[in-house]
Amino acid sequence: MTDFLLLAFIFLVAGVAAVPVASRLGLGSVLGYLIAGIAISPVLALLHVDVLSIQHFAEFGVVMMLFLIGLELEPRRLWEMRARLFGLGGGQIAGTTVLVAAAAMVLGQPWTIALTVGLVLALSSTAIVLQTLGEKGLMKSDGGEGSFAVLLTQDIAVIPMLALIPLLALPELAVHGGHVAEDGHGGALSLVDGLAGWQLALINVGAIAFVILVGSVLTRPLFRFIAAAQLRELFTATALMMVIGIALLMSLVGLSPALGTFLAGVVLANSEYRHELESDIDPFKGLLLGLFFMTVGAAIDFGLLFGAFGTIVGLTLGLMLIKGVVLYALGVIFHLKGADRWLFALGLAQAGEFGFVLLGFTVSNAVLPAALADVLLLVVALSMLLTPALFILYDRVIAPRFATAEARGPDEMPSDGQILIAGAGRVGGLINRILLSAGYRTTMIDYSSRQIDALRTFGIRLFFGDATRPDLLQAAGIAEARVLIVALDDAEQITALVKYVRHAYPNVHVMARALNRHHVYELWAAGCRDIVRETYDSSLRMGRSTLEALGLDRATAQEMVDAFDEVDRAAMIEVAPVYRPGVPVLENPEYVEKIREIIGPRQEALKTRMIAIRSAAERKTGS
Numbered sequence: 001m002t003d004f005l006l007l008a009f010i011f012l013v014a015g016v017a018a019v020p021v022a023s024r025l026g027l028g029s030v031l032g033y034l035i036a037g038i039a040i041s042p043v044l045a046l047l048h049v050d051v052l053s054i055q056h057f058a059e060f061g062v063v064m065m066l067f068l069i070g071l072e073l074e075p076r077r078l079w080e081m082r083a084r085l086f087g088l089g090g091g092q093i094a095g096t097t098v099l100v101a102a103a104a105m106v107l108g109q110p111w112t113i114a115l116t117v118g119l120v121l122a123l124s125s126t127a128i129v130l131q132t133l134g135e136k137g138l139m140k141s142d143g144g145e146g147s148f149a150v151l152l153t154q155d156i157a158v159i160p161m162l163a164l165i166p167l168l169a170l171p172e173l174a175v176h177g178g179h180v181a182e183d184g185h186g187g188a189l190s191l192v193d194g195l196a197g198w199q200l201a202l203i204n205v206g207a208i209a210f211v212i213l214v215g216s217v218l219t220r221p222l223f224r225f226i227a228a229a230q231l232r233e234l235f236t237a238t239a240l241m242m243v244i245g246i247a248l249l250m251s252l253v254g255l256s257p258a259l260g261t262f263l264a265g266v267v268l269a270n271s272e273y274r275h276e277l278e279s280d281i282d283p284f285k286g287l288l289l290g291l292f293f294m295t296v297g298a299a300i301d302f303g304l305l306f307g308a309f310g311t312i313v314g315l316t317l318g319l320m321l322i323k324g325v326v327l328y329a330l331g332v333i334f335h336l337k338g339a340d341r342w343l344f345a346l347g348l349a350q351a352g353e354f355g356f357v358l359l360g361f362t363v364s365n366a367v368l369p370a371a372l373a374d375v376l377l378l379v380v381a382l383s384m385l386l387t388p389a390l391f392i393l394y395d396r397v398i399a400p401r402f403a404t405a406e407a408r409g410p411d412e413m414p415s416d417g418q419i420l421i422a423g424a425g426r427v428g429g430l431i432n433r434i435l436l437s438a439g440y441r442t443t444m445i446d447y448s449s450r451q452i453d454a455l456r457t458f459g460i461r462l463f464f465g466d467a468t469r470p471d472l473l474q475a476a477g478i479a480e481a482r483v484l485i486v487a488l489d490d491a492e493q494i495t496a497l498v499k500y501v502r503h504a505y506p507n508v509h510v511m512a513r514a515l516n517r518h519h520v521y522e523l524w525a526a527g528c529r530d531i532v533r534e535t536y537d538s539s540l541r542m543g544r545s546t547l548e549a550l551g552l553d554r555a556t557a558q559e560m561v562d563a564f565d566e567v568d569r570a571a572m573i574e575v576a577p578v579y580r581p582g583v584p585v586l587e588n589p590e591y592v593e594k595i596r597e598i599i600g601p602r603q604e605a606l607k608t609r610m611i612a613i614r615s616a617a618e619r620k621t622g623s
Contacts, residue, residue, distance in 0.1 A: 007049060007054075010043060010044070011291060014037070014040045014294060015036050018032045018033070018036035019036065019290070022035060030125060030128050030353060031384060031385060031387075031388070033289075033290050033294050034296060034297040034385070036294050036297065037295060037296060037300075038297040038298065038300060039297075040294070040298060041297070041298040041299075041300070051299045052295075054291070055292060055296070055299065055360070056360075057291075058288050058289075058291040058292035058295055059357060059360070060257075060288055061284075061285050061287070061288025062289070062354070063243070063257045063258050063261050064281055064284060064288065066155070066158065066258045066262040066265070067262065067265040068278060068282065068285060069155050069262065069265065070261070070263065070265020070268070070269065071269055071274050072265075072269065081152070084146065084334075085152065087330075088150050088153070088330055089150045089152065091333075092150050092154075092323075093122045093154060093157055095329070095330070096121070096322060097115070097118035097119055097122045098118065099118075099326065100114075100117060100118040100121050100322060101117065101118035103322070104117045109372075112367070113168075113367070116168055116362055116368055117372075119161050119358070120351075120355050120358045120359060120376065121355065121376070122157075123157075123158070123351065123354045123358075124150070124151060124154060124348040125350055125351070125352040125384055126151045126154070126155060126353070127289075128352075129147055129347050129348060129387075130151065132388075133147060136391070136395070138343060141340055141343065141447070142336055142337070142448055143336060143339070143340030143341065143342075143343030143347070144340075144343070146340070146344045147343070147344055150327075150344075151348070154352070154354070158258065158357075158358070159258065162258055162259055162361065165358065165361060165362055165365060168367050169366045203253050204255055207255060211250075211260050214264070215264045215267030219242070219273070220271065220272075220273075223235070223276075226238045235276060235280060236280040239277050239281055240281070240284065242264070243261055243264075243281065246260040246261050246264050247260060247261055293353065296356050299377075300377070301374055301377075301378070304378065305378050311375075312375065312378050312379060315375070316378075316379045316382045316386070319351065320349040320383055320390075321349075323348065323349045323350075324345045324346065327344055327345040327349065328341060330344075331344045331345060339394075339398055339399050339402035342402075343394055346390040346391070346398075347387075347394070349390060350387045350390075351379065351380040353384075355376075355380040359373045359380070360373075418440075418482040418483070419441070419442045419443070419485070420444075420467075420476055420481050420483070420484045421442055421443070421487060422445055422484065422486050423444075423445075423446060423486070423489065424446035424462050425487065425489060427513050428446070428487030428488075431487060432444050443476050443477065444463070445462065445463050445464075445465050445472070445476060446463075446465075446467075447466050452464045467486075467497065468488075468496060468500075470500065478501065478505055481508050482508070482509060483509045483510075483511065484501055484508050484510050484511070485512075486498055486511070486512040487513045491515045491522075494512055494513060494519075495522050495526055498512050499526040502526060502528060510527075511530040511531075511532065512528045512531050512532070513532060514532065514533045515534060516533070517572075518579075518585070520572060520576070521572075522579075522581045524577075524579070525576070525579065525580075525581050540561050540564075540565060543561055544557045544560075544561045545557075547561070553617065553621075556614065560610045560614065563606065563610055563613065567605075567606045571598050574594065575591065575594050575595065575598065578591050
C-alpha cells in the first residue's frame with residue numbers, strides 16, 4: 001500500500017508542477033506531461049518501477065478519449081463536413097502515409113513495416129494543436145478550421161488502423177521480438193484463440209452488432225433508471241461500467257477496445273444523456289491520459305537518443321518536412337490563402353499522441369521490431385517538443401508578413417456606406433440584416449474567405465479583409481463613417497480596434513460587442529460608451545419569460561426585469577472607472593471595495609423594489 005501511495009504521489013507532484021509551467025510557456029499540457037515524465041524517470045529507475053505496466057493501465061485513457069470523440073460525432077455534423085474530412089483529412093493521411101512508407105523502404109525496410117510506420121507517423125497531435133489554436137484565437141480562421149477537419153479525420157482513422165495493423169504482423173517477430181508478447185495479444189485473456197477465420201469473423205461482427213444494439217436501445221432505459229435515483233456518483237459508476245464493459249468485450253473477442261467504445265460513443269451522440277456522460281467520463285480520461293504521457297516521457301531511452309542523436313534528429317526533421325509539404329500542397333488545392341495555408345502546414349507537421357499508442361500496439365502484435373519502435377517513439381516525442389517552435393515561427397515571422405501582404409488581398413472597399421460592421425458572424429450578420437431591412441447601406445468586413453464566399457452566394461454585400469488594419473479601415477471610409485459596429489469573436493481584437501478608432505477617429509460612434517462583464521470594463525477603459533454584452537439581453541428575456549411562467553403577467557414581468565436592468569447598468573458605470581485592464585480583480589483594492597459598496601445595499605434595495613412590484617400586481621389580480 002505504501003509503495004502505491006508513494007508512486008501515486010510522485011506522478012501527481014510531477015504533473016501538478018510541470019503542466020502549469022509548460023502551459024504558461026505555451027508548450028501545452030501534453031508536452032508538460034512528457035516533461036514531467038522525463039523529470040521523474042531517474043526516481044522511477046531508482047525505485048525499480050515497471051513503467052511499461054503502468055503505461056498499459058494508463059492506455060485506458062485513450063479508450064476513453066475515443067469514446068468521447070465518438071460522442072461528439074453526430075452523423076449530421078459528419079455529413080456537413082464530408083468534403084473537408086475526405087479531401088483535407090483523407091488526403092493528408094494518404095499522402096503522408098505513402099511518402100513516409102516510400103522513405104522507409106528506401107532506408108531498407110520491408111513494405112509491411114514501411115506501411116505501418118507511414119500509418120503511425122501520419123497522425124498529428126490533436127491535444128497540442130487544438131489547445132494552441134484555441135489559446136491563440138485561431139480556431140475560427142480558415143487554417144484553424146482546416147486543421148480541425150484533418151485532426152478529426154485522423155482521430156476517426158485510428159479505428160481502421162487498429163483493425164489493419166495486426167494483419168501486417170511478421171511471424172518471426174512473435175518469436176524473436178524481445179519483449180513482444182508471444183501470442184500477439186500481450187498475454188491477455190482471449191475467447192477466440194484457436195478459432196477458424198470464419199468463426200472469428202462471425203464473432204467480431206456479433207460483438208460490434210451487440211455494441212451498437214446496447215448503445216441505441218438498452219442505454220436509454222438503463223440511464224433513465226439510474227437517473228431516477230438522483231445520485232451523481234451512481235450515474236458516474238454506470239458510465240464507467242459501460243465503457244469498461246465494452247472495452248472488455250472487445251478484448252475478449254480479439255478486437256481493439258478503442259473500436260468498441262468509439263462505436264458506442266457515435267451511437268450515443270444523439271442521446272439526451274450525452275453531455276452527462278461527457279462530464280462524468282472526462283475527468284477520468286484526463287487523469288489517465290496525463291499518466292499515459294508521463295509514462296511515455298519516463299520510458300524514453302536517453303541512451304538510445306544520445307547514442308544516435310544525429311539519426312533521430314534527422315528522421316524527426318525529415319518527417320516534419322514531409323508532412324509540411326503534403327499539408328501545404330493540400331492547402332493550395334483547397335484554396336487556403338496566405339497565412340492560413342502556413343498555419344495549416346506548420347501546425348500539423350508533428351506526429352501525435354496516438355503514435356505512442358499505435359507503436360505499443362504494433363510491438364505487442366508483432367508488426368514492428370521493438371528496437372525500431374523505440375526509435376520511432378523518440379521521433380514522435382521530439383516532433384511534439386518542436387511544435388511550439390513552429391507556432392512561434394508562425395506568430396513572429398509568417399503572420400506579420402501576411403498581415404501587410406495577404407495572399408488574397410483585401411477587397412477594394414467602397415466608401416459609400418456610413419455604417420461599418422467588423423465581423424460577419426452570428427452577431428454582425430444579424431445586425432447587418434436589421435440595418436438593411438431598415439433601408440440603410442452598410443459595409444461589412446470579415447477575415448474568413450470561406451464565410452465571405454458563402455454569404456455572397458446569398459447576395460449579401462460584404463468584403464474580405466482584416467478590420468483591425470488601419471489602412472483597410474481608411475479604405476472602407478472610417479473617416480466619413482457615422483457608426484462602427486465591432487462584432488468580432490476575439491476579445492483582444494475587439495478591444496484593440498475600439499482603442500484605435502476612439503483615438504484616431506473620435507467623431508465615429510463606436511458600438512462594441514463585449515464577451516463578458518470584465519470585457520465591458522476593458523472596452524470602457526478604451527473609450528467606448530456603447531457596449532453590449534453578447535448574452536445580456538437574451539438573459540433578461542429568459543428572466544422575464546421565467547417570471548411569466550411563474551404566473552406573472554407580461555407587463556409586471558417586464559417592469560421587474562427593467563428594474564434589474566436599471567440597477568445593473570448603473571452599477572457597471574460606477575465600477576468601470578476603477579477597473580484596471582490587465583490587473584486581476586482581486587489585486588485591485590479599489591475595484592473590490594467598490595463592488596462591496598454596491599452589492600449589499602443595492603441588492604437589498606432592488607429586492608425590496610421588485611417584491612413590491614410583484615405584490616402590487618398580485619393584489620391587483622386578486623381584486
